[in-house]
Amino acid sequence: MLVWTKPGKAIVWLAFAVVFGLLVVAPFVVVIAAAFAGSWNGVLPSDPTADHLRQALSGDELASLSVSLQTAFLGGLLAVVFGSWGALSAADTRFKRLADAMHHLPIAVPSVVVGLGLLVAFSRQPLLLNGTKWIVVIAHLVLMVAFSYGTVSAALERIDPSYAEVAASLGASPARVLWRVRLPMLLPAIASAAGLSVALSMGEVGATIMVYPASWRTLPVSIFALTDRGQAFVAAAEAVVLLATTVVLVLILDRLRGRAAER
Amino acid sequence: MTVQLQDVTVHFGRTCALEGLDLSVAAGETVALLGPSGSGKSTALKAVAGFVRPSRGRVRLAGNDVTDLPPAKRGIGVVVQQYALFPHLRVADNVAFGLKAARKPRAEVAERVGEMLEMVGMTAYARRFPRELSGGQQQRVAIARALAIRPPVLLLDEPLAALDAQLRADMLGELQKLRREVPDIAIVYVTHDQSEALALADRIAVMRDARLVDVAPAAELYAAPPSAFTASFLGGANLLPVEPVEGGVKVAGHVVPGLQAAPGESLLCIRPHAIRLEADAVPGGGGAAGRAGVGGEVLGVQWRGAFNQVTCSVDGLAGVTVRVDVPADRRVPEVGADVSLVLPVEACSLVLADGC
Numbered sequence: 262m263l264v265w266t267k268p269g270k271a272i273v274w275l276a277f278a279v280v281f282g283l284l285v286v287a288p289f290v291v292v293i294a295a296a297f298a299g300s301w302n303g304v305l306p307s308d309p310t311a312d313h314l315r316q317a318l319s320g321d322e323l324a325s326l327s328v329s330l331q332t333a334f335l336g337g338l339l340a341v342v343f344g345s346w347g348a349l350s351a352a353d354t355r356f357k358r359l360a361d362a363m364h365h366l367p368i369a370v371p372s373v374v375v376g377l378g379l380l381v382a383f384s385r386q387p388l389l390l391n392g393t394k395w396i397v398v399i400a401h402l403v404l405m406v407a408f409s410y411g412t413v414s415a416a417l418e419r420i421d422p423s424y425a426e427v428a429a430s431l432g433a434s435p436a437r438v439l440w441r442v443r444l445p446m447l448l449p450a451i452a453s454a455a456g457l458s459v460a461l462s463m464g465e466v467g468a469t470i471m472v473y474p475a476s477w478r479t480l481p482v483s484i485f486a487l488t489d490r491g492q493a494f495v496a497a498a499e500a501v502v503l504l505a506t507t508v509v510l511v512l513i514l515d516r517l518r519g520r521a522a523e524r
Numbered sequence: 525m526t527v528q529l530q531d532v533t534v535h536f537g538r539t540c541a542l543e544g545l546d547l548s549v550a551a552g553e554t555v556a557l558l559g560p561s562g563s564g565k566s567t568a569l570k571a572v573a574g575f576v577r578p579s580r581g582r583v584r585l586a587g588n589d590v591t592d593l594p595p596a597k598r599g600i601g602v603v604v605q606q607y608a609l610f611p612h613l614r615v616a617d618n619v620a621f622g623l624k625a626a627r628k629p630r631a632e633v634a635e636r637v638g639e640m641l642e643m644v645g646m647t648a649y650a651r652r653f654p655r656e657l658s659g660g661q662q663q664r665v666a667i668a669r670a671l672a673i674r675p676p677v678l679l680l681d682e683p684l685a686a687l688d689a690q691l692r693a694d695m696l697g698e699l700q701k702l703r704r705e706v707p708d709i710a711i712v713y714v715t716h717d718q719s720e721a722l723a724l725a726d727r728i729a730v731m732r733d734a735r736l737v738d739v740a741p742a743a744e745l746y747a748a749p750p751s752a753f754t755a756s757f758l759g760g761a762n763l764l765p766v767e768p769v770e771g772g773v774k775v776a777g778h779v780v781p782g783l784q785a786a787p788g789e790s791l792l793c794i795r796p797h798a799i800r801l802e803a804d805a806v807p808g809g810g811g812a813a814g815r816a817g818v819g820g821e822v823l824g825v826q827w828r829g830a831f832n833q834v835t836c837s838v839d840g841l842a843g844v845t846v847r848v849d850v851p852a853d854r855r856v857p858e859v860g861a862d863v864s865l866v867l868p869v870e871a872c873s874l875v876l877a878d879g880c
Contacts, residue, residue: 423608426575429595430602431622431673441621445612 289504295497313498322483322499326506329463329480332394333510336401337458343402344409344458345451349443352417364410367403376400376471394477400468405458412457416450448521456514463507525584526551526710527572527677532581534567541567543734544581551676554703554711556721556742558758559731565714568731569679572712573602586676596625601670601678601709605685607662609654615665616641616650622673640668643705659687660695667702677710684720696723718758722746730754752875755793762799762846763791764818764838766874773874775867776840778818782869789874796849798871801834802864803857817866820846822857832856836865 264273295301296317299308316322344364351360367375379400383390390396420443428442429435444451466481473482480503487496527549534542542564549555557565570576571583574595583591590598609618616637623633641647644664654662663683670678683699684692700723703711715721721728722742729739730753738745738754749755752763766773767790772781775792783792802817819839826833834848834856846865850856857863 421606421608423604423606424610426573426595427602427604427608428610428621428625430573430575430598430600431625431669432596432599433621433625434596437625442610446610448612 292497292500292504295494296501297498298494301494313494314501316495317498317502321478322495325478325480325483325499326502328394328477329503330506332397332401332477332479333459333462336398337405337455337462339398339402340405340458340462341409341451341455344406344411344454345413345447347406347410348413348417349439352414353422361410361414365407368407372404372465372467373471375403376468379403379468380472391472392474394474396472396474397469397477397479400472401462401465404465404468405462408457408461409454412454413447413450416447420446449518452514452518452521456511456518459514460507460511463503463510525549526553526586527712528582528584528587529568529572530582530584532568532571532578532583534564534571534576535579536576540734541576542571542578545571545736547729547736547739549677549710549712551710552708553727554713554725555739556713556715556725556728557731558715558718558721558728559737560716560757562733563731564734565716565731566681567734569681569712569714572677573600573679574598599673599675601673601675603663603666603670603678603680603683605682607654607666607686609657609662609665609669611654613654614650615646615652615654615657618654618665619669619672621669626673636672640672643671644668644702660691663687663695664698671706671709675709677712678706680711680713682714682716684715684717696720699724718760721758728758730757732757748873749793749875752791752793752877755791755873755875759795760847761793761795763793763875764844764846765790765841765877766792776818776838778867780867780869780872783872783874785874788876790877791875792867793873793875794867794871796833796847797831798868799846799848800866800868801836801848801850801857802866803861817864820863820865822859822861822863824859825856827852836863838865 264270294306296313297309297311298306299310299312301307318326347360347364351357354360379396380391382388383396383399390399424442424446425438428438433441464481465479466485469479469482470485473479478486480499484496484499484503487493487499525548527547529545529547532542532545533540545564545568547555547568557568559565567576571578574583574590574593578591581591582589585598585600610621613621619637619640620633623636628636637650638647641650644667646661646664646668649657649661649665654665657665663686667683680699684695687695703724713721713724725742727739728742728745730737730745730751732753738750740750745754746759749758749761755761756763764775766775766780766783766785768774768785769779772779773783773785773792774780780792800817820836821839823835823837823845825835828849829852831849831851834850836846836848838844838846848865
């Protein structure tokens with residue numbers, strides 16, 4: 262700590278609490294409060310009700326949650342596969358920097374641009390994916406690959422190359438070195454990448470909104486549409502559902518990661 | 525010859541990590557590659573293992589050229605500095621790794637693993653994970669893993685560097701014992717620690733700046749170092765400039781009789797324990813003639829337990845300090861005292877000045 266006096270410390274903590282409270286806590290509180298509000302005309306919400314939540318968990322809206330989960334798992338897990346593959350291939354080669362740049366390109370440009378690009382690219386035969394769920398999955402895959410690649414790449418750099426060398430000296434083929442030594446040692450990083458990808462995918466909206474077909478509407482898109490139509494309370498209820506689902510998912514994936522790290 | 529390096533040169537980008545190394549190691553022989561960091565000793569080891577590809581030269585194992593073979597096809601046992609035990613595998617599975625890679629029958633793997641763990645005294649730890657072992661135990665497992673594939677050659681890269689001093693001494697003893705258990709294996713031992721090299725090696729190859737400086741049986745290198753670098757790196761010899769004179773050489777005005785300087789040999793090499801310190805009969809110096817040795821002044825004394833390490837300046841040789849090990853039972857001169865440094869001729873040798 263740079264500040265030693267008691268009043269000094271108190272001021273620093275107070276300033277932190279105000280900024281953190283306004284920027285991080287307040288929006289969550291408001292969303293949660295709105296989800297359970299029958300109306301909100303004064304300073305505080307009134308007529309508490311669970312109707313919005315019930316609505317958010319029924320019919321089309323529940324379908325949205327299911328779509329989001331499927332997209333996150335499919336896109337996120339594919340992103341982990343491709344990201345890990347890319348990181349392993351690029352490690353220790355001359356192309357490392359180029360590979361870094363290529364993998365990070367999709368998150369360097371606005372996600373709307375990624376969505377537009379996919380829309381243009383996949384709207385014609387023979388690669389007609391527009392109007393199917395696959396274009397949404399691909400959009401998520403493209404965006405999440407950067408994070409997977411980055412996580413696995415960083416872990417690879419921390420692993421001493423002598424593990425692979427010793428394994429090879431013991432007679433292991435490159436494939437055996439990969440499956441029996443490198444991948445098991447990367448497992449915690451790969452699990453981390455999976456958690457991150459799934460969590461980010463659950464909240465992705467920029468690219469999704471450009472490409473989604475009516476049959477494959479993710480929860481964030483639903484929230485956006487509801488808000489657009491002025492149904493802020495139902496949107497808030499859906500946001501609560503999204504928040505809760507993501508938190509549970511991340512906790513589960515973190516458990517798995519912890520188990521992988523223990524081994 | 526089990527291992528033969530011929531003109532092996534390794535470049536990393538533009539830096540030359542190893543330059544024209546010629547070296548062979550016979551079956552049953554231990555050769556230490558000794559040198560400071562950056563001397564190319566680890567690179568030489570990597571070239572034998574196949575972890576780096578030489579830009580020039582050939583590597584042969586039992587007469588076969590393996591220069592272009594990947595490490596997996598060489599069948600060499602390697603123990604690296606941090607041991608690189610696979611953290612996700614138990615001790616027994618680490619030792620079994622090479623045998624499973626060779627697709628040996630399960631019964632044979634189990635038997636060989638048991639044998640190896642017994643040899644290194646780790647049978648009780650077979651079900652442990654590497655992180656549950658101490659540094660010394662990890663090293664034993666690493667050795668067992670390397671020897672499980674019955675390699676004709678065992679490469680040890682600074683195997684004791686990661687251990688603390690007491691454990692290092694114990695493990696040195698274990699390595700000597702291990703040597704006796706595998707009498708037919710050629711061992712290449714990379715180290716920067718001269719005491720490890722002296723204790724374990726039949727021959728020592730001294731390396732410096734990516735090149736081999738000297739290679740000879742350990743006792744020979746120690747007794748009569750061919751170069752100034754070897755003299756100082758192996759055993760920390762004192763090096764004093766000399767001039768040839770009739771019937772001997774002259775060191776700082778004092779004649780050591782009976783030494784013949786060959787052309788170019790301009791440094792006298794003497795071990796710290798071989799110099800005898802005598803208090804000056806005439807305080808303040810009575811001139812070179814009155815002394816039994818070279819005149820000097822005590823600059824410092826460090827007690828090392830079994831001996832005192834005394835540093836002295838030498839009269840007439842500015843910038844030269846001499847280290848003298850005085851046994852603890854001998855009287856130690858005070859700091860600042862004038863002394864004579866007696867250089868027994870049988871402990872002196874002459875070496876080329878090679879720029880160190």
